[in-house]
Amino acid sequence: MTGPARFAPRTDRGRLLLVSSLAAAVTVFTATVPLLRDFFDLRVYYGTVHTWAAHGGRIYDYRVPGTMYGFTYPPFAALAMLPLALVGRNTAIVASLLVNLAALASVLRVLAGPGWRRYGWYRWSLLLCLLALFEPLRDTFSFGQVNLVLLALVLGDARLLAGGRDRWAGAGIGLAAAVKLTPALFIGLLLLAGRRRAAATATAVAAAATALAAWADPGASRHYWTEALWDTGRVGRLDYVSNQSLQGVLARLGEPGRPLWATAVLLTLCVWAWRGRRAVTAGDWTAAFALTGAAACLVSPITWVHHLVWLLPSFAVLWRAGHRRLAGALFAVLCTSVVWLWFDDASGPLGFVGSNTYTWIALALLLRLPTGQLRSARLPLDRSASATATAPSPESPPTTAVPDQPSSSSADPEVAAATGTAAGRDLARSPSSEPTGSTRPAASNPQSSSCRASSYTASPPPS
Secondary structure, eight states: OOGGGGGSOOSHHHHHHHHHHHHHHHHHHHHHSSOOOTTHHHHHHHHHHHHHHHHOOOGGGOOOTTSSOOOOSOHHHHHHTGGGGGSOHHHHHHHHHHHHHHHHHHHHHHHHOTTGGGGHHHHHHHHHHHHTTOHHHHHHHHHTOSHHHHHHHHHHHHHHHHTTOOSSTTHHHHHHHHHOSGGGHHHHHHHHTTOHHHHHHHHHHHHHHHHHHHHHOHHHHHHHHHTGGGOGGGTOOTTSTTOOSHHHHHHHTTOOOHHHHHHHHHHHHHHHHHHHHHHHHTTOHHHHHHHHHHHHHHHSSOOOGGGGGGGHHHHHHHHHTTOHHHHHHHHHHTTTTGGGGGSSOOOHHHHHHHTTHHHHHHHHHHHHOOOOHHHHTTHHHHHHHHHHSOOOOSSSOOOOOOTTSOOGGGSOHHHHHHHTTTTTTOOOOOOOSSSSOOOOSOOOOTTOTTOOSOOOOSSOOOO
């Protein structure tokens, strides 16, 4: 026995002790080393909904007290968050944590595949300890963000498509696109795959949700689609180091012009279309969705670090394809908060490389992520089975197939997808003064780890 397995505990008691020790260490780390985000984004959602529903204010007029930040999502997102108007701030925080935990469980269930139970409580516990160190994920929980929920909705469609259950495929993507525009790229993936029905379902769901929001608040919808959508200044500075998109790279180079960015986006989408098409042709829906998540992070004008939870499927693909050291190395980099070393100054060659580290990882995944591994993973087993099969002898002639017997292709479609049969059939950083780096007069710091109590009150003033 070599490697880490040599030092792994062999008894349940030893495993429980190891998991408990790791969980305690991770808890201490997350409570002391990274900046706690004080549920800043949740405060935006909470304040917006309370102002809108309880005080008769307008969705896009609300600002978190002491900041310039307000609601930036489409109006349907505010409509979906209306239950926040019925609860207090602390209850909203607990609800956010529970919803994100449920979304994470759903994401891991899909990425693990049909045999998820075989990993047992020990391996799942170790994985959760590791995921708690993953900067995009811990920021998602600490901000009270929604991207993990959107990822769960999108991957739900990946599971349906891989299992050949097309009736409701696309609904999750449509809902996600109605809440936030970035997941709309997955509709493009469905079109690339020739899944017109699923693409139509996603488009119809997104359109219906958008129309419902327009009915609920026509003024807010008109303002969003004609003004707020095009004003990136509402979200934050493009050159802020947390913006790990192509636009962020160009802005930090002093080249924020739209023509150059549009060219970079077009080239990226061409690479995505080529690689995504190859993945769906091979029936590898997990890789296709992983490539689309990486591409969406790159082409979005603003991709904050916590948005990079969309890269999680890529690590599952790398692990499944046998590139475990590479997956571990990239994962470790995304746990380091390394980009924040260039928070004050990203100039020079080292600044160019270091401040955009997460962008380079997303770009590398788009270019080199293995595809078609579901099918190729069966080949060694097939060769082994054929090599060890007993040759027919005169005393025992070879058997012949009985036409009336059910074939192996009639097995559960989800299990078949995981083995490749259905696939062939179906296509410690420095504290920042702002969460998004916007320029404003000095005010209370929403991200500071030294000031973790929310400055938001349960009853925001009417606008």
